[in-house]
Amino acid sequence: MTTGETATPPRRRDAAKTRRLLLDAAIQRFTRDGYAATTVRDIADDAGVNVALISRYFRSKEGLFEACLTSSVDDLRRNTGEAPLSRTPEAIARQIAGPCADGLPYHLVLLLRSSGDEAADRIRLGLLQSYGERLAAVAGWSPGSPGGDDLLLRAQVVLAAAAGIALLRTKSGLGPLAQATEEDLVPPLRDLVEALLKNG
């Protein structure tokens, strides 16, 4: 099927496509280099469009960053669904160890980046909260359950560990960790998840 008749014909000037190009380029840059170290001109160059279009489509650099966060959050919710996570520590470990380029780790690293903006912080905190709760639910946690704070804390430790691993894996060329494949990482991470979440 080469540009089927029902598919929208490629337009030379496509606002939606340009917006998406900017968003993708921004996510990559913000994830890799952080907010402050990233220039709007870098992003525009990566996307191959004019700098002024960032202000047009996203109002400002902070607006673009917020859009990146919500886009990443939507991706995450779409992939994992609203249902509770898979219940086996193996599956959770596999998610954490997954490909750096476009899995959970990738989104977690972006979530660690800070712009100093309040709205962005709320978005970030919202996802971390809900993700932690769903992780705790695997271990039998439910809202308001007795002694549940302990389970929630343990789930958030798992989350923090996942974030730290993703960050160290992509940013530093550290020893065996940076070159480790998914298969290398699953066994230790399964142990980690089990130790923290199976005591419930």
Added chain:
Amino acid sequence: MTTGETATPPRRRDAAKTRRLLLDAAIQRFTRDGYAATTVRDIADDAGVNVALISRYFRSKEGLFEACLTSSVDDLRRNTGEAPLSRTPEAIARQIAGPCADGLPYHLVLLLRSSGDEAADRIRLGLLQSYGERLAAVAGWSPGSPGGDDLLLRAQVVLAAAAGIALLRTKSGLGPLAQATEEDLVPPLRDLVEALLKNG
């Protein structure tokens, strides 16, 4: 002992003291806000000295950042010594859970910050490597030991987890994690360390 006679009398103009003031202020800023988001004028204001003295004492902003890293690394080596870490998972967990303001977590967060400078990256990588090896030694690892890569990998996972926890604890107001005391955190972290390092 109030400024004993042998102690150097307080000098109105003290290069060493000024240098130290700048270094301390820079470590705080770089740790909290990262490299790119921190301004040399911010640092100088915090230290209560003139901006130009940064270029004088540290040659440049990057030079100051390198000095922060080496200072932090020296602190870490001085506190933990050259000897292997305490062998009990309890003690390791306590180190990780320690006070955010000035313990291992504080130094780890600074180590996560990147300036894009090569020299700084080498310093960072050097400490992470040696710290990972000392952590692996607790589980019986030694340089060149058979199958030792697996142990080293597990130790680095512990290190990454510690870094992620420290980062999430100080930067985001996440759930019970951010407000957790050292006593709250030690039990789950002991489980984490045991699960990863006791399988050797």
Added chain:
DNA sequence: TTTTGAAGTCAACAATCGTTTACTAGAGGC
């Protein structure tokens, strides 16, 4: 007391940042 070198100050530098403005060019409706 005079001299001298270091410690600290001040003001400006060029470069780069995010953002805005005025403008050109293209595509669909009449």
Added chain:
DNA sequence: GCCTCTAGTAAACGATTGTTGACTTCAAAA
């Protein structure tokens, strides 16, 4: 065909960045 929005461009804005050089001030040596 023309007309009219809208997508995209180019150039500049003021603000802020890291850095530098000439200047002043202090303290110790002579």
